[in-house]
Each structure stands twice: as structure tokens, then as C-alpha cells.
Amino acid sequence: MVKPPNLYAFADPEDLARNLRSFVLDAQNVAIERHEVFRVGVSGGSLPKVLAKALLQSKSSSPTDQVQFAKWRIFFADERAVPLDHEDSNYKLLKDELLDKIPEEMGKPTVFPIDVEYLDDTQEMADQYEKTLVKEFASRDSVKLPMFDLLLLGCGPDGHTCSLFPGSPLLRETDAWVLPIDNSPKPPPKRITISLPVATHGIKIAFVATGGGKKEIMRQIFDTEEGHSLPSGLVNSFGQDRVSWFTDSPAVDGVQFPSRRGSL
Ligand SMILES: O=C(O)[C@H](O)[C@@H](O)[C@H](O)[C@H](O)COP(=O)(O)O
Numbered sequence: 001m002v003k004p005p006n007l008y009a010f011a012d013p014e015d016l017a018r019n020l021r022s023f024v025l026d027a028q029n030v031a032i033e034r035h036e037v038f039r040v041g042v043s044g045g046s047l048p049k050v051l052a053k054a055l056l057q058s059k060s061s062s063p064t065d066q067v068q069f070a071k072w073r074i075f076f077a078d079e080r081a082v083p084l085d086h087e088d089s090n091y092k093l094l095k096d097e098l099l100d101k102i103p104e105e106m107g108k109p110t111v112f113p114i115d116v117e118y119l120d121d122t123q124e125m126a127d128q129y130e131k132t133l134v135k136e137f138a139s140r141d142s143v144k145l146p147m148f149d150l151l152l153l154g155c156g157p158d159g160h161t162c163s164l165f166p167g168s169p170l171l172r173e174t175d176a177w178v179l180p181i182d183n184s185p186k187p188p189p190k191r192i193t194i195s196l197p198v199a200t201h202g203i204k205i206a207f208v209a210t211g212g213g214k215k216e217i218m219r220q221i222f223d224t225e226e227g228h229s230l231p232s233g234l235v236n237s238f239g240q241d242r243v244s245w246f247t248d249s250p251a252v253d254g255v256q257f258p259s260r261r262g263s264l
Helices: 013-035 047-055 091-098 122-136 212-223 231-242
Strands: 007-011 038-042 072-076 078-079 150-153 178-181 189-193 204-209 241-250
Touching: 007 013, 013 038, 013 047, 013 150, 013 204, 013 241, 047 150, 047 204, 047 212, 072 091, 072 122, 091 231, 122 178, 122 189, 122 241, 204 231, 212 231, 231 241
Parallel strands: 007 241, 038 072, 038 150, 150 204, 204 241
Antiparallel strands: 078 189, 178 189
């Protein structure tokens, strides 16, 4: 039976951040209970800022509401082939928005950036990053796909997610875990990205898409047949109810697909 993704629409950024926090911490607590660490894949775009708002907000005394950053292992769902201190780097974005703002008492996550030795060779960069994932998620022979505890993704106005763009032949990849891109329609052109099978294999997959600029693509993804073949729509189709969308009212304005408002 097909189980549809969850679409949540929140009234304001505070409400979204509060609910995203409890979603992420649920995933964190389950993961730590299961295998002592929390393996997360993150994208760039507006996500790191929203994530920081969710995770760095006021502390509570409840044991289930503690961010255990020391147990976080953070990977990049996609990354641009630029130095780590470059304005276009997703690593730099995450560092500036979140990592550098984590107070010492909250612990330090382990972060896995790209190897900048391979900036001129995106295939090699992708292969090296795949090796990083293989090391983390056990050997390639025994594990068909890496299973992130949580993937935190964005959705572009054309329906792309990670660096998987509409119509790209990369969407048909069934073997590699990490793929090179040399002609991304969104600059910069050179990137690496996790493949669609990896993006849809997360235990939990969360999209964050806010603002009126997203309403047309949200309508397409959720309310039209063609939308199902857009990269973000494919994540919905394969990930089913493991996928949750964190949006605001402007982003779902006119979307027919049932959204839940207020709280999870
Ligand atoms: O490196 C990238 O370009 C991003 O990972 C990209 O996939 C992003 O997540 C979407 O474009 C949504 O971006 P916004 O959240 O800024 O709309």
C-alpha cells in the first residue's frame, strides 16, 4: 500500500523551528538508542539557518529534548566542488550558521567535509566521498545502501533536491552512492550529490521549504502527475511516509494535498 508523505504547514518560523526540533530529536533519540550515534545528511540552501534556529533555541530540562551533538555524525547530501572556506561551500554555510554557534556544553558533532584535494576531478571527489560513506556504513559488499538516520533536504524552485536536477540522467543511477556533476543548472556547476537511492533510503527524510517562492513547485510536486517525476517528487514516491515536509503557509498556498497545520 502506498503511504503518502507528511506535509506540515506552520504559521511562523518559530512554530516551524519548534516542530522541526522535536522531529529531529525524536530521530536522534531513536538512533542513539539503536546504535549510539546519530548519522545525518544535510543539504545547503536555506536549511542550515532553519536547523540552527531549531537546535540552538532555549534549553529544556526534559531528557528527551537534549541535542546530543557529541553523538552527531554529519555528512553532506550534496556539496559544491569549491574550497571549504569559499562562499559557495555548503560546509562553510553549515559552519557559519550552525557549527560555530554551538555552545561548548552542547558537545561537538563530527563532520565529514569533501576532500578538497579533488576539486578539479568531481568523479574522483564523488568516489572519495562514497568511500567515506562506505567506512561509516560498513563495507559496500554487506551494505547495499547507506541508511542515514535522518536526511535533511531542501527543494529548489524547479523541484531539485540535493544536486539532483529535473531531467538529469543521474536520476537513473542505481549503483553508485555518490555522483559527480559538472554542469549543474544552479551555480556553481561542479558538485557532488548523493544518488536518488541513497536519498530515498533514509530512516527519516525531512524537507524544509518555506516562503511564497515555493508555492508553485509545491503545487506541482503534490498535486500533479508530472510532479511525481521531479526529483523531490521521486523522493516522496520512494520514501513514502518516511518523508516529512516542514513548510509554512505561503509555501502551501493553493496546494490541494492535505497538509497538517499547527503541530506534528
Ligand atoms: O547545494 C545546494 O545547492 C543545495 O543543497 C540545494 O539542493 C538546496 O537545498 C535547494 O536548492 C533548496 O535551496 P533553498 O532552501 O535555499 O531554496
